[in-house]
Amino acid sequence: MADEFAKGFAILTGGGMVWMTISAWLTTESFEGTQLIAQPPEDPGTYAQFALLLRDVTTWFVIFGVFAFWIGIPVFRELRA
Known part of the structure; x- marks a missing residue:
């Protein structure tokens, strides 16, 4: 689980x-x-x-990337186990 957190955090910070x-x-x-x-x-x-355009793509990459690594993958692994 720490691996997924690190990957999600890297996506968030980068x-x-x-x-x-x-x-x-x-x-x-x-x-x-402002x-x-x-x-x-x-x-x-x-x-x-x-x-x-790159800024907008980056916004959605961060949202979906963090969601995938912090929520999606752990939930999928728990359901599979």
């Missing part, structure tokens, strides 16, 4: 780091305003659109 980095680059307007969760740029360029 994915969170990617998400925070992209959000800091693209959605932090100022240090006094940071990390502000609206994305109105007319992003090609690379910014790709980065925003």
